[in-house]
Amino acid sequence: MKTLENQTLLYDEDCPLCSLYTTGFVKSGMLDENGRKSYCQLSAEEQNFIDLKRATNEIALVDNKTKTVTYGIDSLIKVVGFSFPVIEKIATTKPIHFILKKMYSFVSYNRKVIIPGNVSEENKLQCIPDFNYKYRFLFIAFALTITSFVLFGYSDLIPVLPKTNIFREVALAFGQIIFQSLFLFKFDKRTIMNYAGNLMTVSLMGSLILLPILILNQFINIPEIVVLGWFAITVLIMFAEHFRRIKILKLPFYLSYTWILYRILALALILN
Structure with a gap:
């Protein structure tokens, strides 16, 4: 399994589903040991170049070297595709990408009702998706x-x-x-x-x-x-x-x- 290094997924710590699959990426070796980070723990510097609003709806993948960010289904395609280039090639074709994007939105906007978790109210930053x-x-x-x-x-x-x-x-x-x-x-x-x-x-x-x-x-x-x-x-x-x-x-x-x-x-x- 090829490891995508110096990339960090910002996950919703109050979402058991998000925690599960981001942990899976790290444990499988798709991401390095610093490959996941709670959205609520973003530093002031990171908040300057990350679209905080968008990141609540579409999981953000931060390139720690270039300080650039990929969002949503494209983040997941990038992580999985680095280990499986064929999957990335298929997933980025227009019809497939369109379907995957809609499916991702379907899950993301409903993640709080699919598998709800207790909200850590002490966190200043809350990764709560827009109500759609x-x-x-x-x-x-x-x-x-x-x-x-x-x-x-x-x-x-x-x-x-x-x-x-x-x-x-x-x-x-x-x-x-x-x-x-x-x-x-x-x-x-x-x-x-x-x-x-x-x-x-x-x-x-x-x-x-x-x-x-x-x-x-x-x-x-x-x-x-x-x-x-x-x-x-x-x-x-x-x-x-x-x-x-x-x-x-x-x-x-x-x-x-x-x-x-x-x-x-x-x-x-x-x-x-």
């Missing part, structure tokens, strides 16, 4: 779609449930956003959208946990008790994760209980 309604709505739509299709398939494995259709599952998934938002009417739109993003991430996580059973059932007949047990465990994991996120967001704890209430009401509606 377009990418937030796209993320919610993406999570809602995956959740709906997985639940549509999983419900067929539970005989006690009446025959479903994809439209009902979409309505149920979207309905929880509306239902939970009713208990946030005192909060501003941005807070509600942040919560909605976290809410759908929890649903997406639950769907991914259910997915192995759906796949395995294509090859063997899984007993109903296993299907129900796996579903119950998934709900418990989702509840715990929802509760954790509520704490991070500093929102009322009762949202976790209304989250359960919605599922009880939805189940009662389905069975009637």
Whole structure:
């Protein structure tokens, strides 16, 4: 693995995802031991030539010799491409680069709802991405779609449930956003959208946990008790994760209980 030396990625220390992949670059040898640095620890000199606003949305790669900066997907392409030139060549072609740039923005603007972390409020510099309604709505739509299709398939494995259709599952998934938002009417739109993003991430996580059973059932007949047990465990994991996120967001704890209430009401509606 070729090492890109004298280059430093400025990562968001309050973003577990950012910390994970930048650490991976260093441990794999793609970057040297000084190849990552927290955005919050920028020196006064570095702040003079780095676009601080842009760096919150697009990870910055600083050339420590020339004092030049690369941002966003181009930073990642530069790091990976130094070890794998073929990848860089492919990634820099216009159609591929366009797609990668959009995918990067999709993740970057939603990173605080995909894997949220506790914010270190004592830091003067905060690496908080701009709030982007377009990418937030796209993320919610993406999570809602995956959740709906997985639940549509999983419900067929539970005989006690009446025959479903994809439209009902979409309505149920979207309905929880509306239902939970009713208990946030005192909060501003941005807070509600942040919560909605976290809410759908929890649903997406639950769907991914259910997915192995759906796949395995294509090859063997899984007993109903296993299907129900796996579903119950998934709900418990989702509840715990929802509760954790509520704490991070500093929102009322009762949202976790209304989250359960919605599922009880939805189940009662389905069975009637």
